[in-house]
Amino acid sequence: MTTAHALPGSGSSPPPESGTVIDVRDLRMRYRSQEVLKGVDFTARRGEVVVLLGPNGAGKTTTIEVLEGFRMRSAGDVTVLGADPARGDERWRARLGIVLQSWRDHGKWRVRELLAHLGSYYAPYSTPLVRRPWDVDELIAAVGLTEQADRRVGTLSGGQRRRLDVAVGIVGRPELLFLDEPAAGLDPEARNEFHGLVRGLADENTTVLLTTHDLAEAEKLADRILILAGGRIVADGSAEELSRQASAEATVRWTRDGQLFEQATAEPTRFVRRLFEEHGEAIGGLEVRRPSLEDTYLTMVRELEAGSAPGERTAHAFGEGAR
């Protein structure tokens, strides 16, 4: 798949060397008296999978809708694929993919027919560099629906429909794909295959921005995790970077003389070295557990909710270096 190239003549492409696909600065959103976004800043590069986490009502969907050009922001500078989404034209829109809710309304359509029909809208935006739409049988194979290609949408299982949703989102060979809680309702196997598909798209240079409440999914998929809370991005980095920067500590477990011990420590390597210096061969069953993304996430969000001034918990506090 060749998705790394801007469409010639779109007049709205970033300089190719920049690699920046999303650039959000001081994004603010107010619904009447409620200020939901209070100055959101982040970027996403070509081929990156960026996962947006945050409590219910934090403003994740609002942020994504602003980036998609579906919602007018109150203030701030937003550039997506080189254009302001508020002014994105059809040609710009053809470079985006959006995975919406399941295609339950199209139950009578057959999988291949539906994808061929939706794909035909992208044909005018095909270029020698980016052939649009995706060949329908290739696409069906890529999302693992070959056996269901001639089935009616209404007869697909939940997981198969979610694959179809993804196929609908990528049929135009997007350079940037938005997925809002994409794997909700998938069984572990379907979820695993879906994750493989997302990683495969990123490997071929598609930028993916997705929201989820599943922290294991975020940890598995993300090149970079953003945590949106209190109207701002309060953490920005890989799962490992976030866990090192949060105050969550590692847990060391071991046995000695048949007894089990456990110690929380911010410096597990030093602790383990000292443990061996002191007790040597007597130590058994050693286990060092780093804080999971869930531990890190809960620590950060709780600290914020416990009253740290939002300004103290900006990306400067957690992982700006990762950008």
Ligand SMILES: Nc1ncnc2c1ncn2[C@@H]1O[C@H](COP(=O)(O)OP(=O)(O)OP(=O)(O)O)[C@@H](O)[C@H]1O
């Ligand atoms: N059209 C609207 N009019 C007024 N308020 C809105 C509108 N859309 C969203 N909100 C409010 O803005 C806040 C953020 O909503 P949003 O859906 O962006 O959050 P979210 O992070 O996606 O939440 P969730 O995790 O629950 O899906 C919520 O308090 C919501 O009630």
